[in-house]
Amino acid sequence: MVDNMRNSTKCWSFSKNNGREKELVDCPVGVGGCTASWQELNGRLKEFTYQGCLRRHYSYNCSSDYCRTIRSARLSPSNYKENAKYASPTDDVTVKICCCTKDGCNDFVTSQNTRLGRKMRFMTSQTEMTSQIEISSLMPTRMTSFETSYPTWMNAVTYCVIITSLFAIFAYLLRKVLTSQTFQDKLCHHIRQNITLDEVKEDTTPLAESVTLESNLSEDNVVCDVIVDFEDVIGKGKFGIVYKAKGKNQNCALDLCFKIALDSADSRRCHDNEINIHEFLRMRCDDRIVTYYGTRIVDGKNGIILQYSTKDNLRNFLDQNTIGLKKCINMLCDVTSAVAFMHEMNYDGDKPRIAHRDICSSNFLVNQDLTLVLTDFGVSMVIDDVTGNTYAEHLTAEGAPYYVAPEVLDLSINLRHHGEALTQADVYSTSLVLWEIVTQCDDFYVKPPPHSLPYQHDVTTIHDLINHVVVRKKRPDFRFDLKSLGSRGTRDVITNTIIECWDSDEECRLSASCARDRMILLGKALDDVISDNLTGGDVTNNDVAIDDVVISIDDTVGLIETVV
Structure with a gap:
């Protein structure tokens, strides 16, 4: 009897199904050890279900001093009567059993190859599980009340709300940074700074420096006997001064301009760049580009000779x-044609x-005939169509501040590698010139307003300009008179074209060639109306469609008669 008692094993006993409370009992003689079982949901502890003695006929290796997992079986949620409140049919419910041989060893269990941790104390209630500090440290992945109480879709909604909130906070902070005084000071400094001589190496010059030879010019563009009046200053800019000059071309006297660089490295660089741009442009002459007569050294000053x-x-x-309607459209054609000529490549290879x-x-x-020509190519850039890059590597934002595109103001344009972006920035600047012309057309107003520059009455500093154009995306107002109903169709075509050219997204803007084609088509339509009116043709029942915008001839006949 004593031997039997000496060989018996003490095990913790508990049964969830039978309602037996947890207690330490003596196992019958011949029992090989202690056992325990529990359930896991999706790899995490769900509940403990049983503790007791292990009979010898269980052929398991239970020779360890702690309760080690010996069996694991997956249980289908549909066959488990209490699974409905814990799991969905897609969840993984697993029953695990452990065994050991030491007295009371089944009070601690281990779960191998699971996320439960190394060692867990056997607990009989959820309250006891959550109140044990020891178990919290040993089981870091135990399911929380949040995970067991809320469905998956609510978690997804929560994550979406968190991500959306973080994005909104980021956007708000970004806007605060863009509108801050410090950031705008840096932008202003970037816009005003230019290339210094030390930064530019010979191989990064947009084009090689050259002086035009008379032999390279056509006979019509060769001038001689150039006399410069250095007392007669036509204009002075950031990089140069323009003087009035006179010369002869094929024995005909010409009024000329003589442009020299200021005494600085930047001015000399722009001066040389303008010469090289003219060298490219003269290979394909265009009436909308200022006539170039080469270079001369007069009184020790090297200057560019241009038309006056x-x-x-x-x-x-x-x-x-x-201006009247006809002259207005002609000027719009000249401006867009000049810019389109600059942007288009001649496929003979002589003009990039x-x-x-x-x-x-x-x-x-x-x-004199009120036609327009484009001039001042000191900061112009040649674009390599093969790579889409420009020849220069050291570039800064250029241009009169009121005309600078939004993407240049906020530095989002890549001035080093995106030639297409540079041309679209030109399109934005062109739209503001078109706006200036349209606002001085007396056919669109009872009395045209005084001429003003874009944003002249809206901003006073470069900080205001950035906030107005970049942040608020404002554009100049046409301020058409509602009482002036003439030329509505023509006016709509022009204004819609301008609006499409100054779009905030440079990729959505019209190209210069598209704007030019619209203006040319509009001019031809107006010429046809004038011609029909002069010949007595019946034009009162005709409409001219231009880019889906219909110009009502009935509304323009009276004004066209006045223009003619």
């Missing part, structure tokens, strides 16, 4: 004059694509 325009530049002309980068109303000259 009697009506000054477009900005000064619009300050003092209004060129981005002007300083388009504004003061860089268009007005001839």
Whole structure:
């Protein structure tokens, strides 16, 4: 009897199904050890179900001093009567059994190859499980009340709300940074800075420096006997001064401009760059580009000889004059044609694509017949169509501030590698010049407003300009008179074209060639109306469709008669 008692094993006993409370009992003689079982849901502890003695006929290796897992079986949720409140049919419910040989060894169990941890104390209630500090440290992956109480779709919604909130916070902080005074100061500094001589190496120059030889010019563009009046200053810019000059071409006297660089490295660089741009442009002459007569050294000063325009530049002309509908459309055609010519490549290989980068109303000259020509190519860039890159590596934002595109103001444009972006920035600047012309057309107003530059009355500093154009995405107002109902169809075509050219997204803007084609088509339609009106043709029942916008001839006949 004593021997039997000495060989018996003490085990913890508990049964969830029978309602037996946990207690330490003596196992019958011949029992090989202790056992315990529990359930796991998706690899995490769900509940303990049984503790007791292990009979010898269980052929398991239970020779360890702690309760080691000896069997694991997956239980189908549909066959488990209590699974409905714990699991869905897609969950993994597993029953595990462990055994050991030491007295009371089944109070601690281990679960191998699971996420339960190394060792767990056997507990008979959820309250006891959550109140044990020891178990919290040993079972870091035990299911929480949140995981067992809420369905998966609610977790997904929560994650979406968190991600959306983080994105909104990020957008708010980004806007605060973009509109902060410190950031805008850096932008202003970037816009105003230029290339220094030390930064630019010989192999990064956009084009090689050269002086035009008379033999390279056509006979019509060769001038002689150039006399410069250095007392007669036509204009002075950031990089150069323009003087009035005279010369002869095929024994005909010409009024000329003589442009020299200021005494700085930047000015000399722009001066040389302008010469090289003219060298490219002269290979394909265009009436909308200022005539180039080569270079001369006069009184020790190396200058560029250009045509002289009697009506000054477009900005000064619009300050003092209004224009009729016909002249307005002609000027719009000239502006868009000049920019399109710059942007288009000649496939004979003698003219590449060129981005002007300083388009504004003061860089268009007005001839005696009120035609316009584009000038000032000091910061222009030649674009390599093969790679889409520009020849220069050291670039900064250029142009008159009011005309600078939004993507250049906020530095989102890549000035080193995106030639297409440079041309689309030109299109934005062109749209503002078109706006200046349209606002001085007396057919669109009872009385045209005084000429003003874009945003002149909206902003006073570069900080205001960035906030107005980049952040708020504002554009100039046409301010058409509601009482002036004439030329509505023509006006709509023009305004829609301008609006499409100054879109905030540079990829959504029209190309310069598309804007040019619209204006040319509009001019031809107007010419046809004038011709029919002069010949007495019946035009009262005709409409001219231009890019899905219909110009009502009935509304324009009266004004066209006035223009004619």
